[in-house]
Amino acid sequence: MDFEIRKDRRPQGPRRLDREREEYLRLVDLGIGNTEACRIVGINRRTGKRWLHGRQASGRYKAAPPIVDTGLPWQAPEPPARPEEPVGPSRYLTGGDRIHIADRLREKASVRAIAAELSRSPSTVSREIRRNRTLMPGGGWYYRPHAAQRRADARKPRPKHGKIGQNPELRDFVQDHLTRRWSPEQICHALRARFPDRPEMHVVHETIYQALYVQGRGELRRELTRALRTGRAMRRPHRHSAARRSRFVHPMVMISERPAEVADRAIPGHWEGDLILGKNNGSAIGTLVERSTRYLMLVHLPRDHGAAAVRNALTETVQRLPPHLMRSLTWDQGIEMASHRAFTVTTDIPVYYFCDPASPWQRGSNENTYGLLRQYFPKGTDLSRHSREDLAAVAAELNSRPRKTLGWETPAERLSKLLAA
Numbered sequence: 001m002d003f004e005i006r007k008d009r010r011p012q013g014p015r016r017l018d019r020e021r022e023e024y025l026r027l028v029d030l031g032i033g034n035t036e037a038c039r040i041v042g043i044n045r046r047t048g049k050r051w052l053h054g055r056q057a058s059g060r061y062k063a064a065p066p067i068v069d070t071g072l073p074w075q076a077p078e079p080p081a082r083p084e085e086p087v088g089p090s091r092y093l094t095g096g097d098r099i100h101i102a103d104r105l106r107e108k109a110s111v112r113a114i115a116a117e118l119s120r121s122p123s124t125v126s127r128e129i130r131r132n133r134t135l136m137p138g139g140g141w142y143y144r145p146h147a148a149q150r151r152a153d154a155r156k157p158r159p160k161h162g163k164i165g166q167n168p169e170l171r172d173f174v175q176d177h178l179t180r181r182w183s184p185e186q187i188c189h190a191l192r193a194r195f196p197d198r199p200e201m202h203v204v205h206e207t208i209y210q211a212l213y214v215q216g217r218g219e220l221r222r223e224l225t226r227a228l229r230t231g232r233a234m235r236r237p238h239r240h241s242a243a244r245r246s247r248f249v250h251p252m253v254m255i256s257e258r259p260a261e262v263a264d265r266a267i268p269g270h271w272e273g274d275l276i277l278g279k280n281n282g283s284a285i286g287t288l289v290e291r292s293t294r295y296l297m298l299v300h301l302p303r304d305h306g307a308a309a310v311r312n313a314l315t316e317t318v319q320r321l322p323p324h325l326m327r328s329l330t331w332d333q334g335i336e337m338a339s340h341r342a343f344t345v346t347t348d349i350p351v352y353y354f355c356d357p358a359s360p361w362q363r364g365s366n367e368n369t370y371g372l373l374r375q376y377f378p379k380g381t382d383l384s385r386h387s388r389e390d391l392a393a394v395a396a397e398l399n400s401r402p403r404k405t406l407g408w409e410t411p412a413e414r415l416s417k418l419l420a421a
Contacts, residue, residue, distance in 0.1 A: 017043065024048055031134030031147040093120075093128055093152070098145035101125060105143050163203055164211045164220065170201050171220065174208055178224045181375060184208035186401070189408055209235070229375045255330060255355045255362050268292040268418050269327035272366035273314070275305055275336060276373055278383035284336075285383050285391065286313060287373065289365045290325070293414040294406065296369055296398050298391035302384055307338035315346050325418070330355055330363055372398055 020041050027037040038048040054066040093101075097118055104114045111129070115122040132148035133141045164171050170191075177187045184205035195201035211220045212228075213235050225233050270291045275284045286299025299313045318326050326347070331337050332355055355362040376394045377383055399412040406414055 102145040283383040311339040
């Protein structure tokens with residue numbers, strides 16, 4: 001407050017308490033009760049009640065209306081006309097609804113009973129009480145309907161300023177990590193880990209997406225959308241995946257026949273693989289993802305991605321691994337794996353599994369990695385121009401990125417623990 005409570009509390013005759021009255025009305029408007037507001041300001045409770053409610057004529061005292069902060073004592077201007085409440089049902093709670101909630105709360109009615117009386121969802125009433133109640137210093141709370149209505153009216157105007165746009169430090173942190181190709185969810189977790197005691201620095205990933213995609217906000221630079229995995233300039237709904245290529249007919253061990261240790265990711269050494277195809281399917285890059293650690297290895301296919309080339313490249317790649325970290329491989333039924341029997345004989349991998357046709361969710365780790373890699377190898381580009389060193393750099397960057405499914409450890413950290421054990 002911008003005034004000091006007077007030291008001498010003895011009666012001083014008629015005296016203008018303009019600054020005390022201004023502070024008292026401000027506190028009441030915040031939802032603080034009369035007794036507490038009077039104690040803070042340093043006035044008598046009767047003075048506060050007279051300012052708030054006025055007084056009736058009594059003895060030598062004339063009647064007085066409630067005091068409104070106009071700078072003139074005992075003069076209340078005409079109150080502003082309140083907007084008329086809509087007639088009929090409304091998706092928003094009205095002032096009458098809030099008065100009903102306050103009355104029933106004083107009668108100790110349950111939230112569900114109040115919601116049934118108002119023909120509202122219980123969550124609507126519960127959220128209203130939680131958002132617009134007045135908290136007391138001791139930890140309790142009470143609900144004032146008119147203060148709740150003022151708060152709701154203050155939140156209505158649009159457009160609203162987003163949390164990222166109002167906090168330069170938060171905006172710089174998000175933009176810096178987007179340029180490093182972190183996903184919005186990874187950024188949100190990093191914010192909570194870096195600033196655990198600062199809730200103003202905490203956001204959810206949808207807030208970051210809206211700051212990027214919602215026009216008119218201008219909270220984040222629009223060109224940062226290119227750093228996202230999809231690289232899209234606008235949001236698109238999910239679509240069904242394109243039809244798969246024709247399958248080959250060969251004796252295969254289907255994914256439904258694999259043991260439980262592969263499905264529950266309990267034992268490392270079980271891998272998922274696929275091809276990333278380039279422009280007009282003329283070039284490709286092979287991927288190998290370990291199911292337990294999500295560790296990624298990229299297979300260099302510079303010339304072609306036929307069955308023989310894929311078999312030779314996979315054989316060369318997996319032979320760099322310890323034997324106990326190469327137990328099985330799950331692939332789809334693409335024609336590039338026509339030489340799977342020769343691959344099994346060469347690498348001495350005892351089992352080889354194929355997933356069911358048109359069932360990408362059976363290789364979830366690989367499908368997720370496929371989306372991550374498209375950030376580096378966009379669709380419609382020539383993948384043959386990427387050297388073996390380029391692929392190693394991309395794999396190293398992805399293996400050093402924290403993953404939610406690993407408890408925010410990196411695949412490299414998880415694999416190093418297995419190798420040390």
